[in-house]
Amino acid sequence: MSLSIISPSNREKETQSLHTIFHSIDKYQSIIFNSGAGAGKTYALIESLKYVINRYAKNLREHKQKIICITYTNVATEEIKERLGNTDLVVVSTIHERIWDLIKDYKKELVQIHKEKLKENIDSLKEDLIERYEKYRDLGDEEKENFKKIMLDNKELFHKNYNAKAAEFRNVFQIILNNFHGLLGNIIDFKKIVNTIYKIEDYYKCCDNIGLYKKEFKTVVYNSAYNRDQLHKMRISHETLLEYGLQIIKKYDLLKQIIIDKYPYIFIDEYQDTNEKVVLIMNYLQNHARQITHNIFIGYFGDTAQNIYNSGVGNRITEIHSNLIRIDKEFNRRSTKEIIEVINKIRNNGIKQVSIYDDCEGGSVKFYTASRNDISDFIKKYETQWKITPENQLHCLVLTNETVAKYSGFENIYNTFKQTSKYSGTNYDRLNTELLSNDLLKLGEIPNLLLKIVQLKNNLVNKQIQVTDILQKNIYQDMNIVDLRELIQLLKQNKGETLGEYIKSVSVNYLKDDRGKYKKVMDLLFDFENISFDLFKSYLLEKLFPNISDDEIDMATETIHKILGINMCEYDMWYKYIFGDNNDEIIYHTYHGTKGLEFNNVIIIMENAFGRTRDYFNFFFENYMNSQKLEIQSQQKFEQIQNLMYVSCSRAIKNLRVLYIDDITNFKNNIEEIFGRTDKFINNNSKIVLYETLSV
DNA sequence: ACCCTATTGATTTTT
């Protein structure tokens, strides 16, 4: 058993680095705590919070003060709350929740800021119209007014035909706009122009309504469930919330002072992912505190090398918030020495980690090349070689959710949903959240329903599930045991090879049910009544192809048939993936999705391309030795890839394999600089074992 | 041969 012995001197050193933090807390000197992957950053954060509580609780309570701890995700919030235990002195939340809480009561001021934002947007939208669209620019002032009037009168017609083909769309407006044929030359541009005109009009109206003190225009509302602003409806989303927060805090010194005096300690987790505006806010607080000679401690905890989302502040943080005391932790408490050596080379800057353990040897890292067709064999080989079991799982990292779906066994579900109009075109970005999220609140309506159907089916045959978890209280509370048994029997009769057959079976039994309990269970589950196969089918059609035109119906019906024709086993695989209580031997993730996690055995499937960028990982390897000499933009690209490499490779505790499925001739040397050597994967058991040292 | 327009299909992740 390795990774278990910590020498007294290492333990002492680790304690020392904690004490450096504590010392800064005592002196109200703000810090930036950097630690690489697996260093125990969250541990340091928790210990710091505990330190403030233990030492200053009495003082804080006397002055009705609290400690703020902000995180990047809700999951992280929950984890910190759990590890910290119960206390009323610390408010743990996401940054958005906190900012909204701090500013939401300043209603008048927010409306004022909102009005200014509307006006700014009106100006820039008007500028866009003139600058981007030549045909529109060339119209005279009177013509522009006239055009606007016509289009405002025909708003409904415009939206009704919005998704029609260009030629058809043009036909609809040709006669109405006979003076403006030039504008109809390019329908895409035409739509953009008209949309912009509508938006400007909406914003003007909103400004008017604010001026008239109309009821719904007296407050700004933050909607965390919605990803886009609806400024004309006084609704803002995440990004604008931070923007308003920054403005209001910047503008009002009294607000700054209130925050400083109420929250003298602010801790920020994963600072590298935090939005730049948040750091700006902190900097304003810090400077104001200095001005009025009040105390405030701000502690940033994170790692710039793990910034994999471009919205994060990353290493620009020290330019924005100056005079931070830098504390680095160089121990690694996760991985074996072999892994640490490789991730140090990938990172190749600042922090060079060493293991905290004396017995840190025994891992293995290898870099293989192969063709795309060899992936499954490669994985299979390690499944036997590493003696993979549900207790010793293999975690396989791939780049896209589509690939995850494929290898996890629900390829058809993913691909068919991708074809629905609910999840394609302008809505394509919803697919991953609404089909694959493990947060049930984020799942789409239909995925949610299908998941509930699969869940009921599985719960009925799962011996560990209690009746109360399957049926709602109002179903079973007035039933005797015989009736209950009968109901369960009937529910269990629902069977089918495919989803469609299963639903047919559900509706057949629906007719058999004379007591009405089965009906009630199903009505609750489906959220509509008189369930039949045809009704279900048209429900899917309506929800997955909303507002569909007549000539698209055939295509849509065919897609619905595909969904119904998918095997129930595949829905089971999908169900298992979502709920993640996984007893599988091999588990697939996206690179990004593994952030913060750690696994004994990791295989990373890598290739040149990622997303729109054809030169992605090869770009990193090609420039590994001379990244300093790249132009600024290329350097940013390099760092982005480097960080993703660093995050994914540092998940491994013991065994790491990278399988590269493109040609590496041009950058083989640099790969070997990092990984020691590269080998061709030969699809033959005996040969591989020769090269490998077993280490499980 | 070249220009303009229409169509199509696509990365990751959080709030």
Next chain:
DNA sequence: TCAATAGGGT
């Protein structure tokens, strides 16, 4: 929303 490609017109 964007970029690559297909397709039509001159």
